[in-house]
Structure formats: structure tokens, C-alpha cells
Amino acid sequence: MxxxxxxxxxxxxxxxxxxxxxxxxxxxxxxxxxxxxxxxxxxxxxxxxxxxxxxxxxxxxxxxxxxxxxxxxxxxxxxxxxxxxxxxxxxxxxxxxxxxxxxxxxxxxxxxxxxxxxxxxxxxxxxxxxxxxxxxxxxxxxxxxxxxxxxxxxxxxxxxAPGIELAPQRIRPGDKLLVSGYLGDHGVAIMSLRENLSFETAIESDTAALHGLVAAMLDAVPGIRSLRDPTRGGLAAVLNEFAEAAGCGMLIHEKAIPVRGAVAAACELLGLDPLYVANEGKLVAVCPAEDAERLLAVMRAHPQGRDAAIIGEAIVDANGFVQMETVFGGRRMVDWLSGEQLPRIC
Amino acid sequence: MxxxxxxxxxxxxxxxxxxxxxxxxxxxxxxxxxxxxxxxxxxxxxxxxxxxxxxxxxxxxxxxxxxxxxxxxxxxxxxxxxxxxxxxxxxxxxxxxxxxxxxxxxxxxxxxxxxxxxxxxxxxxxxxxxxxxxxxxxxxxxxxxxxxxxxxxxxxxxxxAPGIELAPQRIRPGDKLLVSGYLGDHGVAIMSLRENLSFETAIESDTAALHGLVAAMLDAVPGIRSLRDPTRGGLAAVLNEFAEAAGCGMLIHEKAIPVRGAVAAACELLGLDPLYVANEGKLVAVCPAEDAERLLAVMRAHPQGRDAAIIGEAIVDANGFVQMETVFGGRRMVDWLSGEQLPRIC
Missing domain, CATH: 3.30.1330.10 (PurM-like, N-terminal domain)
Structure with a gap:
């Protein structure tokens, strides 16, 4: 040889x-x-x-x-x-x-x-x-x-940097929950490929590095409580981790959660819930209520956070439940993912 | 569930x-x-x-x-x-x-x-x-x-630590080559198991952490030129890397190289050359000739270096060849491993 x-x-x-x-x-x-x-x-x-x-x-x-x-x-x-x-x-x-x-x-x-x-x-x-x-x-x-x-x-x-102390244990009832953009793109892109689905508008993974966005966010609001990227287990897993660590509840509002129409449609077809689908270029942030609008503005000014939204808040709840107010006005539980929804998504 | x-x-x-x-x-x-x-x-x-x-x-x-x-x-x-x-x-x-x-x-x-x-x-x-x-x-x-x-x-x-600068490029002709103990134990332990060989004396992997030994060595001889652990490709790979990086040759003496009798016997049976067999708890050190005996003494005083030996020296050779003086007095080339001798050894 x-x-x-x-x-x-x-x-x-x-x-x-x-x-x-x-x-x-x-x-x-x-x-x-x-x-x-x-x-x-x-x-x-x-x-x-x-x-x-x-x-x-x-x-x-x-x-x-x-x-x-x-x-x-x-x-x-x-x-x-x-x-x-x-x-x-x-x-x-x-x-x-x-x-x-x-x-x-x-x-x-x-x-x-x-x-x-x-x-x-x-x-x-x-x-x-x-x-x-x-x-x-x-x-x-x-x-x-x-x-x-x-x-x-x-x-x-x-x-x-000195002074930066992010930890979900710092989350307090009243804090606001933000996401940096549309949820579910990565998981749906992968699953569509596996299931040989094709849609009119191609769904692409959102895979991206978020450290530039994070730096801008921390610069504007050093008091951010915690940040997480909702990968495996999706938004639902992150919110349940937050709730468990902070010992409070989480309430999100379905109508405020950014999900693309094509992703929502694909999820329905695939039997998936966008709240549990992996993202690879999105983050969830928690900050004191008084900083939320300022943080949102900073996020929206950044290319990785253009579609950011305030989606809910931490609430007093000794059970640490995560709940969602649906578009119909009712509330439903958003529990941990049980079993395996999407193997080998990342 | x-x-x-x-x-x-x-x-x-x-x-x-x-x-x-x-x-x-x-x-x-x-x-x-x-x-x-x-x-x-x-x-x-x-x-x-x-x-x-x-x-x-x-x-x-x-x-x-x-x-x-x-x-x-x-x-x-x-x-x-x-x-x-x-x-x-x-x-x-x-x-x-x-x-x-x-x-x-x-x-x-x-x-x-x-x-x-x-x-x-x-x-x-x-x-x-x-x-x-x-x-x-x-x-x-x-x-x-x-x-x-x-x-x-x-x-x-x-x-x-400040002042520590290990790099094979610093090796000079005349520098001494040391190993910290018996070679080939790990590779032969794995291969014997795979080939279902059993020997009178069980050969055990030498897997061990060497940072304590290294700290003692650097403490005694801060001028050590370079250190490597001879894992995949064994001693032969390390010496060829050294030779290539330093632009000089390496000469080792077969009779000085510590190999257990059982390992040598197993290698013969398995068609392996101990120089190419992986180790997981040994190191190769290069130091100026005047420090070699002191370094050897420090190594031998440490549990991980009890069987350390000076096995050869860097020599002037524009070709960067690695040679071994055999027990019979001749010299043979110790080339890079070609192809795959021992897959999945580590």
C-alpha cells in the first residue's frame, strides 16, 4: 500500500x-x-x-x-x-x-x-x-x-464574564418567558426527510450558532435569569427543567408561540406536537418582567432573533407544573416527553 | 410508562x-x-x-x-x-x-x-x-x-504552568529517549481476549493515568523536550512522529526496550511486533543527554515509572529515519505502521 x-x-x-x-x-x-x-x-x-x-x-x-x-x-x-x-x-x-x-x-x-x-x-x-x-x-x-x-x-x-450568573434556580414567579423565533423547524425537517414527505414550502433546519445573539442579550439585560436551547424534548423539556429547578410553575400562551404554518401542518401529519420538537438554532430566555420588552427589542434587532416573542411567564405553583393556555381559552398540561418521539434528531 | x-x-x-x-x-x-x-x-x-x-x-x-x-x-x-x-x-x-x-x-x-x-x-x-x-x-x-x-x-x-514548553520540534540530536515501563501490555491483553488465547501468566492492560508521573518528571527536569503516550501505533508511531517533527533520526536499542516475556511470546504467536502495539499507561520522554540519568531516577522512584529505561537517542539523519539496533548487533528500520494491525484497541 x-x-x-x-x-x-x-x-x-x-x-x-x-x-x-x-x-x-x-x-x-x-x-x-x-x-x-x-x-x-x-x-x-x-x-x-x-x-x-x-x-x-x-x-x-x-x-x-x-x-x-x-x-x-x-x-x-x-x-x-x-x-x-x-x-x-x-x-x-x-x-x-x-x-x-x-x-x-x-x-x-x-x-x-x-x-x-x-x-x-x-x-x-x-x-x-x-x-x-x-x-x-x-x-x-x-x-x-x-x-x-x-x-x-x-x-x-x-x-x-464576571457578573454573569445564569441558572434556572434564579427564576421567580412573574418572570417572563421568551423564545428567539419559530419552533420545530429542525425536528420537522429531519422527520419529513425520514418519512419521505414533501411540502409545498420546504422546511429547513434552523441550525445556527447563537452566541452572537446571547452576547447582545446579556449586554442589554445582564439580569437574564436563565437561557436554554430547546433541542431534544423541545420547548416542553426546557420549561419542565426550569419549573423543576425553580420550584414554580410555567404558563405559556399558545397564540403567542411562533410556529410556521408549514411546520404546524407537518406536525399534524406526522403526529407530532411542536412543543416537543427539537430546535437547533433557537433559545428560550427568562428575565424579570420589567426587562422583558427591552430584551425582546434587542432580540428582534438581531438576525437570529428576528421572530422572537414573549410566550408566557413563571407563576406560583408548588407542583411545578407547566401549563398552556390554548387558543380556545382553556388550559392544558405540558408534561415531559414520555418515551421516544424523535430518535436521532441531533 | x-x-x-x-x-x-x-x-x-x-x-x-x-x-x-x-x-x-x-x-x-x-x-x-x-x-x-x-x-x-x-x-x-x-x-x-x-x-x-x-x-x-x-x-x-x-x-x-x-x-x-x-x-x-x-x-x-x-x-x-x-x-x-x-x-x-x-x-x-x-x-x-x-x-x-x-x-x-x-x-x-x-x-x-x-x-x-x-x-x-x-x-x-x-x-x-x-x-x-x-x-x-x-x-x-x-x-x-x-x-x-x-x-x-x-x-x-x-x-x-509558565515555562513548560513541550514540543517534538525541540528535540536535538544527542537527546536521550526514555520509556516509563514495559511496552505492549494493553494491546496484547485485548488481542489475546479477542483471539481466545490464554497464557500461563495473564497479561493485563496497563491502563493508568500518568499525570502524577509527568508532574514529578517536569519538576525534576523542566527541560524535557517532549512527551507522548504510545497508544495506537505504539512506540514506532511516536518515534516516527518525533523524527518527522524534529528533522532528525532516532536510534533505539532492542536490548534496552522493556517488554515482558509473556508479551513477547504472545506477540510472536499473534504475529505482532511489540514496537507497534498500543499502550495505555506508558509514556515516551525525550530529554537532553545530561538530564537523562536524573530523569530516569525520578521515573523509577514513581509507581508508574518503576520499570523505566533509557532506550536510545536522537541522531543526526536528514532522512528522519527511525532505526533499531537489534540484539544481534545489526540495524533495522522501524517504519510507520502501514495498514491496520490492531483495530479498535482503544
């Missing part, structure tokens, strides 16, 4: 030698990962990446997310950009400024190198756009039938 | 709901991960973990490693402790003091919860022994046949 020729990214496939620690792995790292992720940390090819810390950084944050989305490519994105956005957002939701990413790849033998390259290029573009370089990584290969194409685990580190 | 009862860790199995973002996932996180990893960062159950930085820390290091070892349990360890040791060691090899770990789990539907619990307990014990808590994590579940039991990606962060 000769490795003097460049890798054939058009027709080649992942084989076990790409995870062996030998010449083939070194070549894959050099010609694919280092080339596209393109930064000095990776080029140094050490076991880990060393980086300086911004002066005055008091606390750091670390977040990790494994991505197993199926299919790997979907309208509006792919596992590559999703794996960058997901972790950047997890760091951002703590109030942290994301600085660096690590990426661990688990590849299945036989996976087309062309697809892997497409995924890596998408990751590289997402990382570049977010301004958060992928500085270290790892590649493993498993035998055909022991994986599913590619799984990507990304880990992000960031710094939290 | 009721989740009011505790999880049945004796007879239960992973199902897709454990990755759904709903109640079942929250319960698994609480009753398994938070319980055993046991620290306040995890208990806060935020999207990421915030932690203070040690005062005066100039640089940070981040390293990540996906673990796909098969079988999951092996003599001397399992994927759980291995996933802690592997990443702690990657941080340590940069000269960093490991501080925190993140863990991403990719579980296969149907995987016995008893096995998962055993793995998590092993991780928890390894993290506790290393003094490096697992502060954040993620759990995904894939359908049966789309994974292989459990894959674990760990990411570690640490701080690098």
Missing part, C-alpha cells in the same frame, strides 16, 4: 487503517482535518491543543455533545455544521463566550470519503463563521455494521 | 427513550451519571459546566479522545477507566495539569444497563483516583445494529 499519492476523496472509502495510528491515519488528518479546519493549534499535531487565556477571565465553561443525527445531510444543514452549532450553543447558554472546539470522529468502515469531506468542510465553515476554531481532535474507525456512517462528538470551552 | 420507580440496573436495557431528552433520559442521568460521577458541576445540570480558573494559569490545554475499544471489558480494565486515562494522559503529555473532564456517551439500543453501570462506576473510580472530575456530559442512543454497545468520547482541560 502506498501513501505517497494524495487521498482519493472522490471515490475512496473509510477503511480500518484510517483509525490505526499509522501512516493512513496521519495522512487523513493532514489532508482532510488539518487542511479544512486550518489553524496553528491543529497543525502542531500534539496530543492536545494549548491556548492562551484572555486576561481577566474569571471562570471557564466546558460543554460536550455527541451528534448521531440521521440522515447525515438534511435541508438546511448536516451533521457537520450541526455538531459545531450544538456545542457553541451549549457554551453560549451558560452565558459563556465560546473560544475553542475539540472534535472526536467515530467513522464506520466503508463510509464514502466524499461524504466525510463534505461534512468536514461544513464543520470548518460553521466554525469559521462562529469564530470558534476546532483546535484538537481524534479519529476512530469501527467495522462496517458497528456504527452508522459518522458520529461526531464536539466539546467547547469558553469564558464567562 | 411510569418513571416513578427507580431504573432496574440489574435487568434493564438501554432503549431509545434514554436519549430522547424526556423523562427517561433525565432519570438515567440522575440515577446513573450524576450519582456515580458525584460532583456539584454535574448536579447543577446545566448545558455546560462552569468552573473557576486557578490563579496565575497562563495557558490552557484541551484534548479529546473517542473510545471504541472492543471488547468493552478486558483484563486490567474496561472502556470506562480507559476513557478517563486516555484523555488525562493526552492532557498530561502536553505538560498540562488535567483539571476537568467531559464525557459523551453513544449507547446502542438494547445494551444491558448492568454493563453500562459497571462502566460508569469504573469511570467514576478512575476520575476520582486521578483527581479529575467529570463535570459535564451528553448521552445519545442509536438503534440496535447502528452502534456497538457503548462508545465514549472524553475531553479534558488543564492548565500548563
Amino acid at each position: 502506498s501513501y505517497s499519492r494524495p487521498i482519493d476523496f472522490k471515490n475512496g472509502r473509510v477503511d480500518l487503517s484510517h483509525g490505526s495510528g499509522g501512516r493512513a491515519m496521519a495522512q487523513l488528518i493532514r489532508e482532510l482535518f488539518v487542511r479544512h479546519f486550518d489553524n496553528d493549534y491543529l497543525r502542531a499535531q500534539n496530543d492536545g491543543a494549548c491556548f492562551p487565556l484572555p486576561a481577566g477571565a474569571g471562570r471557564m465553561v466546558m460543554a460536550t455533545d455527541s451528534h448521531v443525527v440521521s440522515p447525515l445531510f438534511f435541508p438546511g444543514g448536516d451533521i457537520g455544521c450541526l455538531s459545531v452549532h450544538g456545542t457553541v450553543n451549549d457554551v453560549a447558554m451558560t452565558g459563556g463566550q465560546p473560544l475553542y472546539l475539540a472534535a472526536g470522529f467515530i467513522l464506520e468502515e466503508g463510509f464514502p470519503l466524499a461524504d466525510l469531506q463534505r461534512i468536514v468542510i461544513s464543520m470548518a465553515a460553521a466554525a469559521k463563521e462562529a469564530g470558534v476554531p476546532i483546535v484538537t481532535g481524534d479519529t476512530k474507525v469501527v467495522e462496517q455494521g458497528k456504527g452508522d456512517g459518522v458520529f461526531i462528538t464536539t466539546t467547547g470551552v469558553g469564558v464567562v | 411510569s418513571y416513578s420507580r427507580p431504573i432496574d440496573f440489574k435487568n434493564g436495557r438501554v432503549d431509545l427513550s434514554h436519549g430522547s431528552g424526556g423523562r427517561a433520559m433525565a432519570q438515567l442521568i440522575r440515577e446513573l451519571f450524576v450519582r456515580h460521577f458525584d460532583n456539584d458541576y454535574l448536579r447543577a445540570q446545566n448545558d455546560g459546566a462552569c468552573f473557576p480558573l486557578p490563579a496565575g494559569a497562563g495557558r490552557m490545554v484541551m484534548a479529546t479522545d473517542s473510545h471504541v475499544v472492543s471488547p468493552l471489558f478486558f483484563p486490567g480494565g474496561d472502556i470506562g477507566c480507559l476513557s478517563v486515562h486516555g484523555t488525562v494522559n493526552d492532557v498530561a503529555m502536553t505538560g498540562g495539569q488535567p483539571l476537568y473532564l467531559a464525557a459523551g456517551f453513544i449507547l446502542e439500543e438494547g445494551f444491558p444497563l448492568a454493563d453500562l453501570q459497571r462502566i460508569v462506576i469504573s469511570m467514576a473510580a478512575a476520575a476520582k483516583e486521578a483527581g479529575v472530575p467529570i463535570v459535564t456530559g451528553d448521552t445519545k442512543v442509536v438503534e440496535q445494529g447502528k452502534g456497538d454497545g457503548v462508545f465514549i468520547t472524553t475531553t479534558g482541560v488543564g492548565v500548563v
Whole structure:
């Protein structure tokens, strides 16, 4: 076997030698990962990446997310950009400024190198756009039938500015609940593809990095209580987590919740409830009532928050229930998701 | 489905709901991960973990490693402790003091919860022994046949003390090469199990965290040029990386390389070369010749370096070849591993 020729990214496939620690792995790292992720940390090819810390950084944050989305490519994105956005957002939701990413790849033998390259290029573009370089990584290969194409685990580190203390425990009855835009786009985009549904207007994943929006929000309203991105389990899971942590209830208003017509229609067809559907470019914010309008205005002024809305409020409720006032005026419970609605959505 | 009862860790199995973002996932996180990893960062159950930085820390290091070892349990360890040791060691090899770990789990539907619990307990014990808590994590579940039991990606962060600058580019001809103990134990333990070989003396994986040894070494010899743990690709891969980065040759002496008799015998039986076999609790160090004996003494005084040895030296060689002087007095080339010798060794 000769490795003097460049890798054939058009027709080649992942084989076990790409995870062996030998010449083939070194070549894959050099010609694919280092080339596209393109930064000095990776080029140094050490076991880990060393980086300086911004002066005055008091606390750091670390977040990790494994991505197993199926299919790997979907309208509006792919596992590559999703794996960058997901972790950047997890760091951002703590109030942290994301600085660096690590990426661990688990590849299945036989996976087309062309697809892997497409995924890596998408990751590289997402990382570049977010301004958060992928500085270290790892590649493993498993035998055909022991994986599913590619799984990507990304880990992000960031710094939290002094004074920023986001925690759902700080939520108080009377606080307002905001979302940054239309709910359910990501989950419905994936499920439509899986179910081979086509709609007049294509539904695209909302996958996006939200740290710019978060920075603008914290700048305007440092007193934000808590932020979460409603991924798996959707808005319902986030509100139940908030209620449990804060020991109060949550009341949302159906008519205030932004859901696209096409998403609502698809949900009806698929038997899904948009409140439980995953988002990958939206956030839920809680703030004191007196700051809510100002926060809303700041969010709407940002491209990622154009369709933001105030959707409800925390209320006194020792049971910690999440309730929704429906468009018909009644109230219904919004419980945790039981069982599995949407496997491998992210 | 009721989740009011505790999880049945004796007879239960992973199902897709454990990755759904709903109640079942929250319960698994609480009753398994938070319980055993046991620290306040995890208990806060935020999207990421915030932690203070040690005062005066100039640089940070981040390293990540996906673990796909098969079988999951092996003599001397399992994927759980291995996933802690592997990443702690990657941080340590940069000269960093490991501080925190993140863990991403990719579980296969149907995987016995008893096995998962055993793995998590092993991780928890390894993290506790290393003094490096697992502060954040993620759990995904894939359908049966789309994974292989459990894959674990760990990411570690640490701080690098001012003045510590490890890099293979700093290696100079004349520098001495040291290893911290017997080579090949991990790879041979795994391969023996896979091939159903049994030996008179059981060969156990050497999986161990090396940051204590590294701290002692740097304390005694701050001028160490570079450190690497010879995992996939073994000693041969490390020496070839060193040679390539430093632009010089490497000469090792076969009779000086510590290999257990049982490992050498097993390698002969399995058609393996101990120089290419993975280790999970050993390191290779390069230092100026005048520091070598002192470094050796410090290593031997540490439990993880008891069987350390000086095995060779960097030499002038524009080709960057790695050569071994054999026990018969001749020299042979020690090239990169071509192809795949030992898939899924870590």
C-alpha cells in the first residue's frame, strides 16, 4: 500500500487503517482535518491543543455533545455544521463566550470519503463563521455494521464574564418567558426527510450558532435569569427543567408561540406536537418582567432573533407544573416527553 | 410508562427513550451519571459546566479522545477507566495539569444497563483516583445494529504552568529517549481476549493515568523536550512522529526496550511486533543527554515509572529515519505502521 499519492476523496472509502495510528491515519488528518479546519493549534499535531487565556477571565465553561443525527445531510444543514452549532450553543447558554472546539470522529468502515469531506468542510465553515476554531481532535474507525456512517462528538470551552450568573434556580414567579423565533423547524425537517414527505414550502433546519445573539442579550439585560436551547424534548423539556429547578410553575400562551404554518401542518401529519420538537438554532430566555420588552427589542434587532416573542411567564405553583393556555381559552398540561418521539434528531 | 420507580440496573436495557431528552433520559442521568460521577458541576445540570480558573494559569490545554475499544471489558480494565486515562494522559503529555473532564456517551439500543453501570462506576473510580472530575456530559442512543454497545468520547482541560514548553520540534540530536515501563501490555491483553488465547501468566492492560508521573518528571527536569503516550501505533508511531517533527533520526536499542516475556511470546504467536502495539499507561520522554540519568531516577522512584529505561537517542539523519539496533548487533528500520494491525484497541 502506498501513501505517497494524495487521498482519493472522490471515490475512496473509510477503511480500518484510517483509525490505526499509522501512516493512513496521519495522512487523513493532514489532508482532510488539518487542511479544512486550518489553524496553528491543529497543525502542531500534539496530543492536545494549548491556548492562551484572555486576561481577566474569571471562570471557564466546558460543554460536550455527541451528534448521531440521521440522515447525515438534511435541508438546511448536516451533521457537520450541526455538531459545531450544538456545542457553541451549549457554551453560549451558560452565558459563556465560546473560544475553542475539540472534535472526536467515530467513522464506520466503508463510509464514502466524499461524504466525510463534505461534512468536514461544513464543520470548518460553521466554525469559521462562529469564530470558534476546532483546535484538537481524534479519529476512530469501527467495522462496517458497528456504527452508522459518522458520529461526531464536539466539546467547547469558553469564558464567562464576571457578573454573569445564569441558572434556572434564579427564576421567580412573574418572570417572563421568551423564545428567539419559530419552533420545530429542525425536528420537522429531519422527520419529513425520514418519512419521505414533501411540502409545498420546504422546511429547513434552523441550525445556527447563537452566541452572537446571547452576547447582545446579556449586554442589554445582564439580569437574564436563565437561557436554554430547546433541542431534544423541545420547548416542553426546557420549561419542565426550569419549573423543576425553580420550584414554580410555567404558563405559556399558545397564540403567542411562533410556529410556521408549514411546520404546524407537518406536525399534524406526522403526529407530532411542536412543543416537543427539537430546535437547533433557537433559545428560550427568562428575565424579570420589567426587562422583558427591552430584551425582546434587542432580540428582534438581531438576525437570529428576528421572530422572537414573549410566550408566557413563571407563576406560583408548588407542583411545578407547566401549563398552556390554548387558543380556545382553556388550559392544558405540558408534561415531559414520555418515551421516544424523535430518535436521532441531533 | 411510569418513571416513578427507580431504573432496574440489574435487568434493564438501554432503549431509545434514554436519549430522547424526556423523562427517561433525565432519570438515567440522575440515577446513573450524576450519582456515580458525584460532583456539584454535574448536579447543577446545566448545558455546560462552569468552573473557576486557578490563579496565575497562563495557558490552557484541551484534548479529546473517542473510545471504541472492543471488547468493552478486558483484563486490567474496561472502556470506562480507559476513557478517563486516555484523555488525562493526552492532557498530561502536553505538560498540562488535567483539571476537568467531559464525557459523551453513544449507547446502542438494547445494551444491558448492568454493563453500562459497571462502566460508569469504573469511570467514576478512575476520575476520582486521578483527581479529575467529570463535570459535564451528553448521552445519545442509536438503534440496535447502528452502534456497538457503548462508545465514549472524553475531553479534558488543564492548565500548563509558565515555562513548560513541550514540543517534538525541540528535540536535538544527542537527546536521550526514555520509556516509563514495559511496552505492549494493553494491546496484547485485548488481542489475546479477542483471539481466545490464554497464557500461563495473564497479561493485563496497563491502563493508568500518568499525570502524577509527568508532574514529578517536569519538576525534576523542566527541560524535557517532549512527551507522548504510545497508544495506537505504539512506540514506532511516536518515534516516527518525533523524527518527522524534529528533522532528525532516532536510534533505539532492542536490548534496552522493556517488554515482558509473556508479551513477547504472545506477540510472536499473534504475529505482532511489540514496537507497534498500543499502550495505555506508558509514556515516551525525550530529554537532553545530561538530564537523562536524573530523569530516569525520578521515573523509577514513581509507581508508574518503576520499570523505566533509557532506550536510545536522537541522531543526526536528514532522512528522519527511525532505526533499531537489534540484539544481534545489526540495524533495522522501524517504519510507520502501514495498514491496520490492531483495530479498535482503544
